[in-house]
Amino acid sequence: MTAMLVAMLSVTAVLWAAPVRAAEPGAPRGDEASITLREDDFDIDVRYPRLGKAAVDDDLARWAAHIVAAFRQGLVEPGTGGEPVNGTPDLNAHHFVNELKVTYDVTRASARAATVTFSIWTYTGGAHGNLDIITLSYDMASGARLAQEDIFADTEGALTLLASYCYDALAATLGDDRAEDMLRSGTSPDADNYASLALTPEGVRVHFPPYQVAPWSAGPQQVDVPLGVLIDAGPRLELWGVTR
Template identity: 30%
Template sequence: MNIAGNRRALRTGALALAVGLVLLAGCKREADTAVAPATDTTTAQPDTTAPQAAVEAPLELRDVIENTPQAVVGISYPQDVNRFPGLAKALSDYATAARAELQQAVDGLGNDKPTMPYELSLSFEKVLETPQLVVISADGSRYTGGAHGEPLVARFVWLPETQSMLTADKLIADTKGWGVVSDYIADQLKERVATRLSSEDMDPGQLQESLRSASRMIADGTGASPENFSQFQPMTDPNGLITAVRFVFPPYQVGPYSDGTQTVDVPAAVLAPHVAPAYAGLFAKG
């Protein structure tokens, strides 16, 4: 090969090497540009999803049995209530509040030991389940000294289709409707008291005074406000439609402690005209 040929070969090789270096640098810049957004997106993703995952974590309710020199605690739950996370949380919140009040009384003892152990006894039971309704009753007592324990009475009405709790203020939204419920329940309770007292050996004056006293308690506990009717449980027919609502009154609300928990069933025919439209379909017709 002559000198000119050698020079041409050297120029060709140098040019090829330069082009290769330029292409390599360009590829590197494109790769850097493509990778950078993907890295940023991956980093941001856990920050947006982590809180949601924490909120949706299921709550596992477990029975509680505790026994110490100062206090005894027993809490039981329906076995399958964890299928309804929102309902399970409501039960857990109620039990936690009851335990907190017991613990406050125990803490007040200091190092002292009570004559009788303080006690919390609470039982949650499923009393109704249909595709539209799940009803849980809570009954028990909390003893922190004195002649007797404090009654614990609550009802939880869960709507699976909307994953929400049905409360008294939602069931009937106006004062007029609660006035009808109030009158019906007060009449039932007064009639019940009159029947009981008339069977006892009382002189007429004592009987009248007892009736007046009972009527005052009933009037105070059944005023036309949803707060007075917050504990209730629907009763259904074979088709799952509500035929009546049983309102539950703990001791002291409409009578003395000795009368215990009282209930009054209000028929659907009385309630239906006043039920909020969103829940009218839950009730039996006619």
């Protein structure tokens, strides 16, 4: 996870209240919302879904507002681009527009569980931007956001099973982009490596952003892990619509 996103997610200041725009041509559909803000030095376009459950939709709206507020705060901090902290512009600096672009995909393991996978693109100067992937999973019956311990009875066991499966899968598919040290480190059974899990009808989809398991040139990676592979970790089967 990039330093910029860590800073964005760790902000504890009062959220800046950004307007949620109504649908415009080529903009949000009826089942999604957006926060769109453009000024001379930044361009923000954050999309997020409405899933039809009040508690879930409220949580997603808060999450989106938090991302925007943290990004804007980061622009006035040292080393993150944007406005000069001391109020004195660098006349030799090349002007660029700071960007925050957030898109999403929704997967549903069953009527009981849904995951929103956010692709978070930020650019604050440099050779290229940064791409991070964040997943938020929900119990659609209660509206609660799901942590790993809510999905698996044995979270340590789940990490071990995920690590083995993902290493083997990526070792077979990365080809010339395979960097062994990066692959082993990025798939090791560490909770941070598997923070971006999406629930799917078949099991879980593990998202790896660029640089976690392979070089930037390889792009983000994902591995679909069948539910059967994880059965020894005690997955909460009702989330997949399986009744005992």
